[in-house]
Amino acid sequence: xxxxxxxxxxxxxxxxxxxxxxxxxxxxxxxxxxxxxxxxxxxxxxxxxxxxxxxxxxxxxxxxxxxxxxxxxxxxxxxxxxxxxxxxxxxxxxxxxxxxxxxxxxxxxxxxxxxxx
Amino acid sequence: xxxxxxxxxxxxxxxxxxxxxxxxxxxxxxxxxxxxxxxxxxxxxxxxxxxxxxxxxxxxxxxxxxxxxxxxxxxxxxxxxxxxxxxxxxxxxxxxxxxxxxxxxxxxxxx
Numbered sequence: 001x002x003x004x005x006x007x008x009x010x011x012x013x014x015x016x017x018x019x020x021x022x023x024x025x026x027x028x029x030x031x032x033x034x035x036x037x038x039x040x041x042x043x044x045x046x047x048x049x050x051x052x053x054x055x056x057x058x059x060x061x062x063x064x065x066x067x068x069x070x071x072x073x074x075x076x077x078x079x080x081x082x083x084x085x086x087x088x089x090x091x092x093x094x095x096x097x098x099x100x101x102x103x104x105x106x107x108x109x110x111x112x113x114x115x116x117x
Numbered sequence: 118x119x120x121x122x123x124x125x126x127x128x129x130x131x132x133x134x135x136x137x138x139x140x141x142x143x144x145x146x147x148x149x150x151x152x153x154x155x156x157x158x159x160x161x162x163x164x165x166x167x168x169x170x171x172x173x174x175x176x177x178x179x180x181x182x183x184x185x186x187x188x189x190x191x192x193x194x195x196x197x198x199x200x201x202x203x204x205x206x207x208x209x210x211x212x213x214x215x216x217x218x219x220x221x222x223x224x225x226x227x228x
Contacts, residue, residue, distance in 0.1 A: 004160075034215060043204075044161065044218040093160045095216075105151065106216060108160035 002028045002098045006109035013084055014117055021079045021112045023094030029074035030096035034106065035067075038091040050077040084116045121205045126223040135192040137222050139205030142186040147209050150181060151216070152190045154201040161204065161218075164190065200226045 003026040013019050023033055031052045036044040048069055049057040056069035068080040077096075081088055091113050095106040122140040129135040141150065152164040165172055165179045167188075172179045178191040192199055204221040208214050 006160075036218075043220050044155075046215055046217070049215060091158070095160070105163040105166060107163065108153075111158070111160045113158070 002026075002096075002107045004094065004096050004107045004109040006092075006094060006112050008112060009110060010113045010115075012115045012117060015085055016083055018080055018082045019084055019114060021081075021092055021094075021114075023077045023079070023096070023109055025075045025096045025098075025107075028096075028098040028100060030077075031074060031099060033071060033077040033094055033096045035069060035077075035079050036093045036095070038093060038111075044093060047079075052077075081114065084114070086116045089114055089116045121207060121219050123203075123205055123219065123222045125220065126225070128225050128227050129192075129195045130227050131197060132194055135195040135199065135224060135226070137190040137192075137203050137205075137224060138187065139190070140187045141205070141207045144185050144207050145209075148207045149210050150179065150185075150188050151206045151208060152177070152179065153204045153206065153216075153218075154199075155204070155221070156198075156201045164203075195224075195226045197226050197228065200224060 005024045007022045033050040035047045037047050038044045046059050047062045050069045050071040052071045052074055058064045066082055071077040091111050093111040095108040097106050149166050149168050151166040153161040155161045165174055165177050167179045181188045202221040202223050204218050206216055
């Protein structure tokens with residue numbers, strides 16, 4: 001299947017700083033990518049839908065000014081956690097669908113574990 | 118999207134078939150049943166999906182009841198690497214419809 005990568009895989013930052021997470025589709029072009037957050041022992045929660053060349057669509061309760069999403073190319077979406085706090089510590093996962101394929105399954109990245117100290 | 122109900126956890130002996138049930142009694146006629154799994158600290162992995170016919174691929178089989186109100190994912194010969202959380206999701210197949218994850222079933226393969 002299609003491959004989605006994320007960078008970095010792990011990041012530790014101090015409270016108040018900003019962190020950028022990259023999501024790349026390696027062998028296909030993705031007009032839409034999705035960003036999820038997962039706290040320990042919980043399920044994945046969709047944060048936002050990232051659309052290439054336009055603004056992201058955020059789920060209810062997700063602060064768009066805190067979680068900045070940029071989808072500047074068909075293979076790259078970035079999530080920036082601004083002014084991070086310890087409660088933002090979580091596992092962040094992106095996904096993308098290959099629009100050239102016949103099926104509609106989404107391919108997920110390996111995730112980025114963010115720890116805010 | 119319609120909601121799904123899955124058992125919280127299941128155990129299965131290595132080498133045996135693992136049968137994971139899912140209830141989706143409010144599924145709509147145009148909604149597909151998707152299965153994903155998530156191994157610890159990794160991103161979810163697509164397994165299989167279907168509309169109303171049974172489906173089989175190299176990973177698993179999907180059995181959907183005739184009324185489509187429930188389904189079963191079958192891993193024919195479970196290995197230790199199949200230990201994961203398995204998510205059953207129903208969704209329509211158009212455009213970039215988002216996935217809504219429930220709590221899933223934590224499957225543990227016992228040596």
